């Protein structure tokens with residue numbers, strides 16, 4: 640598809656995760672259920688453990704009166720896909736054991752690693768902005784499925800490709816323009832030099848509103864875009880379609 644925005648000045652490529660670089664189904668059908676299944680044992684064994692209490696105590700008081708109350712609340716928030724930081728931090732904590740035991744690894748879309756490598760080699764700063772916590776983002780990039788191996792559990796660690804990591808704690812909510820201003824400040828470039836890629840039109844609009852360049856990434860199992868959205872925004876099905884002057 641023809642991209643209408645001028646991408647001549649781009650120095651930073653900021654990427655969303657779910658529905659942009661990996662399938663929504665990995666997050667909804669693998670990661671979320673794993674956290675729900677792992678939680679009861681953690682609550683039983685670590686309720687008062689100093690390594691766990693910061694996660695527990697970040698929840699509102701009414702939901703941490705007992706392990707059962709916390710479990711029920713986490714299940715409710717997960718079902719409604721609420722992007723609140725205390726849930727996202729707890730999920731990251733719970734996902735670590737799943738990655739380390741090889742219960743799963745990260746299925747990136749096939750165009751993602753080649754394009755990130757190309758952009759990095761060209762000197763562009765690839766960065767992540769996700770509702771998932773920075774801790775969870777780093778786990779995800781540390782355990783990428785190695786498609787060159789016949790072993791389905793083989794992984795590659797590609798954290799080195801990412802220059803900066805942003806979540807709702809260090810940048811703010813993804814649909815608010817102030818979050819994108821903050822990120823531009825943190826990466827120390829003017830907003831028009833940042834290209835934000837996301838499956839979520841509201842996030843794309845928030846980035847455009849502060850002068851970033853932004854493109855909707857439309858992957859096979861993503862929410863359908865309306866005809867109006869397809870006309871109004873630049874939309875790509877693969878990162879390969881995005882030609883940047885420096886890569």
Ligand SMILES: CSCCC(=O)C(=O)COP(=O)(O)O
Pocket residue numbers: 655656657658666670722727730768769770771772775776779813
């Ligand atoms: C860090 S991977 C887990 C993704 C996640 O928890 C999530 O809520 C996805 O949010 P995104 O902003 O990447 O769509």
